[in-house]
Amino acid sequence: MNLELSHLSRRFTDFAALKDVSLTVAPGEFIALLGPSGSGKTTLLRILAGLDYPDSGSVLRDGEDFLAIHTRERRVGLVFQHYALFRHLTVTENIAFGLRVRPWRSRPARAEVRERVERLLKRVQLEGLGGRYPAQLSGGQCQRVALARALAVEPDLLLLDEPFGALDAQVRVTLRRWLRELHEELKLTTLFVTHDQEEALELADRIVVMNNGRIEQVGSPEIIYQQPATPFVCEFIGKANRLTLRRDGNHFSAAEWTLPGDPWGGRHAQAVAYVRPEHLSLAVPASQPVPASQPAWTARLRHIYLAGSVAHLELHVAAFDQTLEADVASEDLARLDLQPGSLLRVAPRSAVVFPLDDHSGDAVAGDRWAWHDSERKEPGRLRSCR
């Protein structure tokens, strides 16, 4: 089933939830709609479910007008964040609901309904709990009932609205993996809304990053993480240090560190660079003297936050009075003899750079420069910790 969303806009009285959103969904794809709250992702999902309608734009399913199809006949499975199970019905009755409300001609026989419910209970690993009421189930169990209920009507399209949002961390991870396996088995076209980037990066074939009612970037998790297209994606996905660069002749620099070259031919006086914490190279001058000729900042290590296999370092660069975050493997801490207070040499290995508009001071998303250290001609790089 092919879905084609074009130029969807939706305004509510006080704000625009969707602004000219276009997206194509291939059959069997597993897509994450990722963005902060208020970015329009739930509105988009509700439009596809038939619970809301756009002010303009169109949705085609295999070439036919999807928006003209009544909610009841869209063959869409929808799973809500807070499950929305029918509280007065048992698990079995909840799952059978979609089959029992069909017109009698297309309604399956009683025995068939029972059999199908049993199969679904097995699929969502809830055998034996069919007689319980939603209030007697845990959050994770409720969410699986909600999923079984949505799958019972054999939908062409599965929509999940923050499916794991209300669950605790451990259940969330288990259920996430399980959902991925289920998708691999059923190959059902699935769109899920989330504000949790980890969830999106781990689960989705493709991620649609949304902000302020617009799509910022669409791409595979690798592309989104490694080649963010806009400043928003840089800041929203993963962590990033934001540095302001000034043009100095034909290159950009921040204090002692310079970026070779100027891809914009002198059109911009300032630029902003995003550097991931794991893309900062560190060297300890005491143990490994670094030639002063090599561009790097001197930084003081302020704090070490040990987070399991990774350590987050807080580095203060006096030259432009900014605190940077760097990630190193925990085992490197001892090897490099890193202590709070010690002085380090720091330099980015790669960065995503956007020029700043001279008049407005806003970053120009269209003029992205993905810089990597290999572009640097000079020899003698800083030793990497990773």
Next chain:
Amino acid sequence: MSALVSARPVAWSRRLVRGALVLLAVGFLALFLLLPLATVFVEAFRQGAAIYLTSIRQHESLAAIRLTLLVAAIAVPLNLVFGVMAAWAITRFDFRGKALLGAFIDLPFSVSPVISGLVYVLLFGAQGWFGPWLDAHGVRIIFAVPGLVLATIFITLPFVARELIPLMQSQGSEEEEAARVLGASGWQMFFRVTLPNIRWALLYGVLLCNARAMGEFGAVSVVSGHIRGLTTTMPLEVEMRYNEYDFAGAFAVASLLALLALMTMALKTLLEWRYGNEIAAHAPGGH
């Protein structure tokens, strides 16, 4: 140790305050509610059970009972339908004037019942706006049963809606949306999802509505005309007998009304006790 000792007088004075307050509340209730209620039954049976039964078996009493039941039987279902529709509109849709509709539903609580009765007289009475036209077509509203029904509907209009609105607001519309996406039609959604979720609150609202419909005096008194055996409901019958110094008869009919109130209260308490969490916390105000 010292903490324990010093805590004692505090606990003791707390208990004293609690005891005094409870005693005060019970005493107040006994004086202003239980005593009058007991008086009704004592007075009704003062001249013996035989007189009591004759008073009730009188043609006028039976007519008043029948009329009261008829008025309630028309007004309550109409307000049930209206209440559900209004609560649905207010909690499920956004529209201009929503707050105004909510305020209008409360209007009968804030307007004196006598005034609402008078309004109907002004509208449908012989000298009223529609009076002459209605008269020409042979329709009688004021001083007849339709007037009693109209006035009762007006007075009891808020009960069901006020009970449902907070509950439906807190439940939200997600379950209904889930039902629609699963393929339920509007009616299927209402009868299979909405109604089961609001049934106890609805029953509770209907109970309050019914109690008020049978007990209303002010508005009904204005539109009734007090035609014995034709347009007197039970509360009006009580007043008329009392004014005619038929105390035994007045209290006999009053005892039936009181009995009705007690039954309503018992049912209401049972519902609150059994399904308290499904009934909106704020019961409607009223007189």
